[in-house]
Amino acid sequence: MTARPANAHQARLLRLLRDGGPTSRARLGDRMDLSRSRLAVETDRLLETGLVVADGLAASRGGRRSHNIRLAPGLRFLGVDVGATSIDVAVTSAELEILGHLNQPMDVREGPVAVFEQVLAMAAKLRATGVAEGFDGAGIGVPGPVRFPEGVPVAPPIMPGWDGFPVREALSQELGCPVMVDNDVNLMAMGEQHAGVARSVQDFLCVKIGTGIGCGIVVGGEVYRGTTGSAGDIGHIQVESGPQKRQCACGNRGCLEAHFGGAALARDAEEAARCGRSPELAARLESAGRLSAADVAAAAAAGDTACLELIRAGGNRTGQVIAGLVSFFNPALVVIAGGVTGLGHTLLASIRTQVYRQSLPLATGNLPIVLGELGPVAGVTGAARLISDHLFAPA
Amino acid sequence: MTARPANAHQARLLRLLRDGGPTSRARLGDRMDLSRSRLAVETDRLLETGLVVADGLAASRGGRRSHNIRLAPGLRFLGVDVGATSIDVAVTSAELEILGHLNQPMDVREGPVAVFEQVLAMAAKLRATGVAEGFDGAGIGVPGPVRFPEGVPVAPPIMPGWDGFPVREALSQELGCPVMVDNDVNLMAMGEQHAGVARSVQDFLCVKIGTGIGCGIVVGGEVYRGTTGSAGDIGHIQVESGPQKRQCACGNRGCLEAHFGGAALARDAEEAARCGRSPELAARLESAGRLSAADVAAAAAAGDTACLELIRAGGNRTGQVIAGLVSFFNPALVVIAGGVTGLGHTLLASIRTQVYRQSLPLATGNLPIVLGELGPVAGVTGAARLISDHLFAPA
Known part of the structure; x- marks a missing residue:
């Protein structure tokens, strides 16, 4: 194109x-x-x-x-969603329908060179299925703040090796097409706005609970990125001030992310398994050698009270932060998305309870708090939308 | 006009x-x-x-x-700022220069009829000085959420009698000119943006600490009002969860406004005076019969340690909330304004300490946190700006 x-x-x-x-x-x-x-x-x-x-x-x-x-029916966009622990790659039509989608595990800490190699291999594999001959543009999301105009990650706490790496330029050279880069959470919000639960909503928040926790902010139908591209960085809002507060990867103590999210939940689950509070988790730990948020979800579904308690405590803390954001931002909708949404309605109930209890009725009266609809394709749909917004604008 | x-x-x-x-x-x-x-x-x-x-x-x-x-040099706008305890009225030129300004005490709880009577009397007094023959438009701010398109206050917690009152329509009939109504904090933000410390800044927060606490949000140069007009209602974000949390006027406990702001500070000052922690305040209470934030400011300036401690504790709590907003919104500037800014640099230092300690460097690296410049004319300047924006738009 x-x-x-x-x-x-x-x-x-x-x-x-x-x-x-x-x-x-x-x-x-x-x-x-x-x-x-x-x-x-x-x-x-x-x-x-x-x-x-x-x-x-x-x-x-x-x-x-x-x-x-x-x-044109032959137009093809590539959507890439680099998460902390896996990569999603999808090919879409010009109408952003998903024509092919792959997911593979990958640790973002292996750095941009290794990640790009895998992204390109996944794109080639999709092309080999015949869904695309080439790409007219690509969007890519990364799990950290991005200096948006240049498409460069900046000081991303969980992405060593990526600071200042010219993602947009490098990927554009490799793929031979225009590329746009954004924070993964912003793309998830754009995906849910394009084809998911936030369709036609102008002002909403999309809270992603994955390995970490972030928030996409949509104002007047457009993603708001903030002055330095770090808007929505709610994982480092303090939720604990007492002696219980935990060390966070950012260097502070008591951040939301230190207490909840995929990484915190895995750590808490292993502790619960080891100290005998959850026989279910202990059995899983023994067979797998490690635990993840998915184990907590499965054990909770089987009625494990320690796991239900972990989810409730995490939902309460997340809800406490979202309550503040609802008072501040007065959105029309709050979407909860990301890997940890496997925790489902126990999590959602705790979040809702906190928000409806703490925020004023004027802000919560007609406020739906719902799970995202698109699951693993939210990010890649948003990535395709990002590049199409760029290409479908006057040059 | x-x-x-x-x-x-x-x-x-x-x-x-x-x-x-x-x-x-x-x-x-x-x-x-x-x-x-x-x-x-x-x-x-x-x-x-x-x-x-x-x-x-x-x-x-x-x-x-x-x-x-x-x-046209004869154009005149009327700017009205209804606070919780006083009213400011000003006449401006078409370039929003203040040509005349009056301030009078008034309790907003006396209701819209009494308040309007006083506003009209103040406007007439200004007209009598010769600065205006009539008004081409008027802007008015009220201390609560406003349904902006209709210009009607909605469920304002500190304004009994105002819920649903047709402020825009009623004042327009009385004055015989177009009127626009907004929340007082939004107008303060617009005032600082037009002629104060936020000139030419596109994305900023203006935190007003008066009797209560609220926040004006400017996105891309425009005030963001939220889905139901309650955006920026940060006075009811919870800052205390332990046994220390206090009852708030909104019905919840532990809200920022229950712990800081002009009303909370006056109550804490009277307590400090009565229980012997501050001889300075005790003397002032005895002579005046009551205390206000201004007494705390004066006593603090005289070195009273109990007052300094009250200001620091309030600044810490406010800073904790602002730190979360900075992580979420990544503004280019934070303005601290409102009556309590008489507490000055002790307050500002506590707020800055919390924000710079808690928010990530990417969001705070180039973030100025400053006092507003316009003082008592911020609101009326914003009110004039509001009506001029309305009139200087295609009909």
Whole structure:
């Protein structure tokens, strides 16, 4: 894809076709607030670039039947979601439908070179299945703050070796297409906004509870990234001030992430197994040698009270932080997403209890707090959306 | 002022003239990204409406000298800031310069009818000084959440009698001009943005510590009000979970406002006076019969250790909340404003210590935390700005 929209009208047309699929010229006219002749001019120019193609006649609305147009069916985006412990790679159509998706374990601490090698291998494997010949653009999320205009991670606490690495430039050279980089949590929010539970919501928070904890902030339909790209970094909000507060990887003590999230939960689960508080976890630890949040979820589902207590305590602490954010930000929706959502409704109930108890009724009256809908494809969908937003904007 | 800008270009021209004062056509051309002929057309139309007038020749930039234009010198805005315990009313020019300003004590709990009577009396008094014949528009701030599009306070905890009162409509009828209503903290943020310490800052927080505590949120240069108008309601974020937590007026316990702010400080000061911890406060209580934040400030300035301790403890709690907001929102600037800023640098130092200690370096590295510059005219300046934004927008 070498062509780009020449003006804001063409960009808007491309985004409408991305979000709505094949659409008649008549219906586009209704939505664009453009004169019929101007719409025809802009559409014809897009058809000339090849970004848009004719797609048969639309259903009749009375009178002459209108022609459908759609985005070029051969356009392909690559969505990459680098997590702390695994990588998701997906190929999407121009309408951001997932055509192929792979997930592989990978420790982000192995550094950008090793991670890129694996990303490229996964992309090649997807291409070999025939879903794509090449990529017209790629979006990639990384689990840390990103200086967004340059696409460079900056001082990411859990990503040694990545600080200042030119992710955007390097990946763009390897793939031979434009690349955009963002924080993984922002992409998850964009994914849920595009195709998940936050569709058409303008102001919402998407709290990701994975290995760590972060928050995507959407204001007026756009991701808000903050002054230095670190907005939403709620894992390091203090939740404990007493003697119970724990050392966090960031150097402080008492941060939310030190007390909850995948890493904290695995550590607490191993402690519960070792000190005899959970026979279920002890059995799992003995057979696997280590525990994860998934073990806590499984044991809790089997009725293990120690695990239920761990989830409740974590949900309470997370809910306490979210209650503050709800008072501050007054969102229309809070989405809870990420790997730890396997903990399900016990977690959700604890979070809801804290928020509804602590925040004022005016902020919580019509506030849904819900689990994300897209699971493992939220991040890659958001990544494809990110690059399509970039490409479907005036050059 | 019956004329309104006919399109976005005219609106932009009016705002540039408001913010920059008299300006030459040549300089407006540089800033507007409009063709010379189009600029001339739009400027001439504004001259015809009378919103804009010629203002002599500009200084030479070489070649033919350009004509200055400016906003009509007779335009007058009324800015009203209703606080919990006092009312500020000011008259401004079209460039939002304060031409006259009055402050009078008033308890907002006396209800909208009594408050409006006083506001109108103050406005009449200002008019009688000759600074205004009438008003082209008025902005008013109230100390509680506002349903912004309708200009109606909604469930304001410290304003009994105001819930659902049609402030915008009622005041507009009384004054005979357009009125816009907002939360007082949002107006304070807009005031500091227009003429104070936040000039030209796009993303910042303005924390007002008055009788209560609230926060104005500016995103991309615009006030963010939240889904139901309650964004920034940080006075009810919980700061205490242990046995020390205090009952708050909102019905919860442990809220920031229950532990700090003008009301909490007055109560703590009276307690310190009565139980012998502060001879200085005891003397003031005996002579005045009651204490306020101003007494604490004066006693602290005289070296009273109990008062210094009260300020430090309050600053620590406020700083703890702001630290969380800084991690979440990653602002470019934090402004501390409101009546309690009389507590000065002891308060600021405690807040800074907490934020710089608790938030990550990426968010605090270049983050100034400063006192507001405008003091008692921040709110009325923001109120005038609010109505001018409304009037200087396409009708």
